[in-house]
Amino acid sequence: PAPQPVNPVAGPAATISSAEPDSKTLDSYLQKFYSTEAGRQVAFVPSASAAQPFDLLLINICSMAWDDLDAVGMRDNKLLQQMDV
Numbered sequence: 868p869a870p871q872p873v874n875p876v877a878g879p880a881a882t883i884s885s886a887e888p889d890s891k892t893l894d895s896y897l898q899k900f901y902s903t904e905a906g907r908q909v910a911f912v913p914s915a916s917a918a919q920p921f922d923l924l925l926i927n928i929c930s931m932a933w934d935d936l937d938a939v940g941m942r943d944n945k946l947l948q949q950m951d952v
Contacts, residue, residue: 924950
């Protein structure tokens with residue numbers, strides 16, 4: 868499939884004003900973020916082939932470490948043992 872064009876969205880620098888960071892200002896930033904993000908969509912096109920060559924599970928957890936898995940008792944989790952972690 869052809870790559871989809873990316874429409875630039877105004878980033879934080881474009882939305883920051885000199886207003887004091889009080890609750891009203893922060894709520895305004897949050898609502899502007901929600902309004903901007905509400906229009907974003909990703910189309911997941913079905914595969915042309917019924918048979919998939921592989922299964923893929925991607926877990927993206929920022930800064931997860933072995934100590935974190937130890938802390939929650941998940942270091943020896945059967946699912947994680949099957950993965951290249």
